[in-house]
Amino acid sequence: MFEKFIEVNRDSANRARQWKQKTGKKVIGVMPEYFPSEVITALGAYPVHFKGTQIPISRADTYLQSFSCTTTRTILEQAMQGDMDYVDGFVFTTMCDNQQNLAEVFKKLFPEKPVVTFMIPFANDASVRQPHLKEQLDKAIAGISRITGTGFTQDAFQTARALYERRAALINRLYDVRRRNPKAVSAYGFYSILKADAVVPAEEFTALLEPVVSALENKDVLPVEHRIIISGITPEPLELAKVFDEIDLSIVDDDLTSGMRQFSRGVLSGIDGAGIDRFVFGGSPCSTLFNPAQDRRAYLADKAARDKAAVVLWQIKFCEPEAFDRPDLIAFLKQRGIPVTSFEVELQMNSFEGIKTRLQAFKEIL
Amino acid sequence: MTKFRVSETMKEMMASYYLEAKNAAYNHVPVAWITSGGPVEFLHAMGVIPVYPENYAPMCSITRVSKDLIEVSEAAGYSSDLCSYARTDIGADMTQGGPILGLPKPDMLIVGTNICHTVVKWFEVHARKYNVPLFIIDMPYLHDGMTKEAINYVVGQFEAFKTFLATTLKRPFEEEKFREALFLAAQVSELWEKVLAMGKKRPSPLNSFDTFIHLAPIVTLRGTQRAVDYYTQFYNELEELTAQGFGSVPDEKIRLLWDNLPIWYKIKYLSEFFAQHKAAFVVSTYTNSWAAIQGNIDTDHALEELARAYLSPYINRDFKYRIDYLVRLIEEFSLDGIVFHSDRSCKPYSLGQYMIKEEVTKRTGKPGLIIEADMNDPRVFSDAQFETRAEAFLEGLEK
Ligand code: SF4
Ligand code: SF4
Numbered sequence: 001m002f003e004k005f006i007e008v009n010r011d012s013a014n015r016a017r018q019w020k021q022k023t024g025k026k027v028i029g030v031m032p033e034y035f036p037s038e039v040i041t042a043l044g045a046y047p048v049h050f051k052g053t054q055i056p057i058s059r060a061d062t063y064l065q066s067f068s069c070t071t072t073r074t075i076l077e078q079a080m081q082g083d084m085d086y087v088d089g090f091v092f093t094t095m096c097d098n099q100q101n102l103a104e105v106f107k108k109l110f111p112e113k114p115v116v117t118f119m120i121p122f123a124n125d126a127s128v129r130q131p132h133l134k135e136q137l138d139k140a141i142a143g144i145s146r147i148t149g150t151g152f153t154q155d156a157f158q159t160a161r162a163l164y165e166r167r168a169a170l171i172n173r174l175y176d177v178r179r180r181n182p183k184a185v186s187a188y189g190f191y192s193i194l195k196a197d198a199v200v201p202a203e204e205f206t207a208l209l210e211p212v213v214s215a216l217e218n219k220d221v222l223p224v225e226h227r228i229i230i231s232g233i234t235p236e237p238l239e240l241a242k243v244f245d246e247i248d249l250s251i252v253d254d255d256l257t258s259g260m261r262q263f264s265r266g267v268l269s270g271i272d273g274a275g276i277d278r279f280v281f282g283g284s285p286c287s288t289l290f291n292p293a294q295d296r297r298a299y300l301a302d303k304a305a306r307d308k309a310a311v312v313l314w315q316i317k318f319c320e321p322e323a324f325d326r327p328d329l330i331a332f333l334k335q336r337g338i339p340v341t342s343f344e345v346e347l348q349m350n351s352f353e354g355i356k357t358r359l360q361a362f363k364e365i366l
Numbered sequence: 367m368t369k370f371r372v373s374e375t376m377k378e379m380m381a382s383y384y385l386e387a388k389n390a391a392y393n394h395v396p397v398a399w400i401t402s403g404g405p406v407e408f409l410h411a412m413g414v415i416p417v418y419p420e421n422y423a424p425m426c427s428i429t430r431v432s433k434d435l436i437e438v439s440e441a442a443g444y445s446s447d448l449c450s451y452a453r454t455d456i457g458a459d460m461t462q463g464g465p466i467l468g469l470p471k472p473d474m475l476i477v478g479t480n481i482c483h484t485v486v487k488w489f490e491v492h493a494r495k496y497n498v499p500l501f502i503i504d505m506p507y508l509h510d511g512m513t514k515e516a517i518n519y520v521v522g523q524f525e526a527f528k529t530f531l532a533t534t535l536k537r538p539f540e541e542e543k544f545r546e547a548l549f550l551a552a553q554v555s556e557l558w559e560k561v562l563a564m565g566k567k568r569p570s571p572l573n574s575f576d577t578f579i580h581l582a583p584i585v586t587l588r589g590t591q592r593a594v595d596y597y598t599q600f601y602n603e604l605e606e607l608t609a610q611g612f613g614s615v616p617d618e619k620i621r622l623l624w625d626n627l628p629i630w631y632k633i634k635y636l637s638e639f640f641a642q643h644k645a646a647f648v649v650s651t652y653t654n655s656w657a658a659i660q661g662n663i664d665t666d667h668a669l670e671e672l673a674r675a676y677l678s679p680y681i682n683r684d685f686k687y688r689i690d691y692l693v694r695l696i697e698e699f700s701l702d703g704i705v706f707h708s709d710r711s712c713k714p715y716s717l718g719q720y721m722i723k724e725e726v727t728k729r730t731g732k733p734g735l736i737i738e739a740d741m742n743d744p745r746v747f748s749d750a751q752f753e754t755r756a757e758a759f760l761e762g763l764e765k
Binding site: 062063064065067068072094095096097098100101102103104105107108109115117119121122123124125127128131132135136139287290292317318320321323324325326327328330344 | 442443444445447448449452479482483484486487488490491494500501502503504506507509510515518519522523526530684685686708710713714716717718719720721725738
């Protein structure tokens with residue numbers, strides 16, 4: 001059922017090259033979250049998101065020290081290996097120091113590919129933040145327009161919005177199925193779908209996913225023993241999801257930047273300050289955003305209590321936003337009686353025995 | 367390191383500053399913990415004592431307690447991959463450790479993002495613990511150079527900061543005192559620039575290991591008369607020394623630039639090592655950053671100027687700017703090479719150094735040396751590795 005998505009992930013650069021050829025569109029590489037794809041689509045381009053992936057790192061070491069997180073290192077590796085040759089320009093959202101400097105590395109290393117930056121604001125006050133976000137968005141729109149040669153129109157934007165609304169509704173249905181019937185979909189299958197979403201054009205993705213979700217919705221509900229919520233940035237290396245399936249820890253929901261955090265907010269309502277502010281800050285709390293109106297600890301504790309689930313923090317080594325949150329988050333969850341554990345990964349790793357043992361031990365105490 | 371007459375003055379000044387800060391609660395004076403690039407002038411206007419975890423952390427390192435404090439925070443779950451200033455500070459806060467037995471409790475937390483995003487996450491930890499307001503002044507990284515949009519965004523936050531202070535302290539913002547603090551801070555930065563420019567002399571009367579230490583007052587007391595007096599005195603002493611032909615490194619042969627933060631726990635060792643090789647660090651991007659925070663306040667647009675100044679530090683600039691700047695410093699300070707401290711803790715400073723080094727060498731023919739280390743975590747430094755690489759580098763320069 002998930003084979004099509006798994007295939008895309010296995011060969012994503014070639015798939016993207018084919019889609020580029022088929023659509024005749026320019027490709028905008030998005031690094032990686034919090035920029036509205038609907039804007040890119042409205043500007044006549046095809047967005048491809050890069051979130052880091054499981055590949056051995058060799059060339060990237062020439063330019064990034066080993067203390068850069070492996071999300072940034074594997075993204076650079078992909079680029080240096082030629083896996084982004086089809087990309088015409090990049091949008092970098094700079095939500096952490098690693099991303100920020102990676103944008104500069106790209107500017108220097110690939111001068112022929114324009115880099116547009118979209119800075120995530122950290123100001124306390126929404127009234128100060130919003131005009132800045134609006135300026136950032138306008139600047140990004142102008143930058144992408146220069147690449148695509150297409151200007152922004154409301155008509156094209158509304159069409160793109162409708163497309164992304166359909167896609168979001170479908171993914172939310174997928175999440176709902178999993179919450180209701182976690183055994184209906186394996187962790188590996190579920191996150192293979194989300195990973196493919198980063199590459200497959202929205203229209204095709206919706207067409208591929210619709211029958212899958214419908215079929216999943218019709219599956220018999222099976223009992224679940226161990227309910228888990230995973231929390232972090234992105235579920236990479238994806239192979240690790242198989243470990244959850246193998247040892248029968250059922251992921252019922254997530255709190256991931258590349259997962260529920262983005263689908264818990266709506267699509268971009270409009271390109272005004274309030275619209276883009278809602279788009280960035282309107283979802284569930286994220287370690288990479290400064291939003292004093294939200295408390296990630298309480299959010300996660302409530303969610304876990306509601307879902308009767310334990311929490312696993314899926315952390316990427318050298319990811320400061322997540323690592324700073326971790327001790328307080330764990331203490332808070334424990335205080336609320338919610339079982340919690342964490343592990344750290346590097347994206348290029350391919351042996352998961354240590355983590356498997358850890359998760360098995362965790363399962364025993366559940 | 368050079369023993370200046372003012373060194374004693376600085377010790378006394380820093381001691382009295384920390385004493386005042388420690389007694390703040392007793393004297394009913396509010397305390398703010400603030401980041402090194404935070405706009406402190408606003409706090410001086412309101413009589414708030416600014417305290418700098420980024421000053422206390424190196425103090426812990428120089429006094430050789432950072433390792434223990436780091437291990438305390440790591441045992442509490444803070445990853446060994448996090449910035450070691452944060453780890454030292456969190457450890458010091460948990461144990462009330464370090465040379466002044468912990469920092470005085472904060473009434474508010476003030477963060478400027480013109481150095482990194484790390485500080486936001488780090489101060490969030492304190493905000494949760496102390497349950498005090500955390501105010502962020504977001505000074506975005508200048509990917510596209512200095513822009514009107516970035517300046518306006520920061521000005522908007524300065525205005526919000528005034529309101530925040532007035533509301534939190536329950537009294538009106540003191541504009542008159544603010545202007546005075548701006549005036550003094552601008553003077554201090556100007557004096558600091560003049561002090562650093564002394565590195566252009568041959569031989570140089572001071573080197574970067576000296577300026578790392580004499581940076582403390584500009585970080586902690588910028589915007590005060592004390593700092594103006596101190597740097598005036600320091601500058602005068604340097605002029606005297608120059609007139610006598612004094613060089614901080616005897617028989618100076620090699621002139622270098624230090625990039626990135628100091629390696630605090632090794633400062634004496636490194637100073638001696640390079641002096642033995644007759645190599646003087648006559649300029650550093652790190653200490654220069656405080657000279658960059660120089661607002662022109664004699665205008666109707668003081669806040670715009672201040673925003674521009676606070677957006678300016680080297681670490682907040684794009685790579686093209688960094689490369690051009692290093693090339694310019696090589697010329698202005700007659701440098702023979704650059705030592706890049708690749709600081710495991712400080713991602714925004716370090717990531718990209720390999721590429722910057724490559725391009726600067728291509729443009730100037732001046733070589734660079736990368737030292738992999740950490741500014742506050744001594745477990746990361748290897749003397750043997752450092753010496754092998756540094757000796758080879760210096761030998762190459764001598765030829
Ligand atoms: S958010 Fe974390 S994982 Fe993502 S790029 Fe930044 S440091 Fe790396
Ligand atoms: S050392 Fe670097 S990462 Fe740490 S607080 Fe300073 S600027 Fe930020």
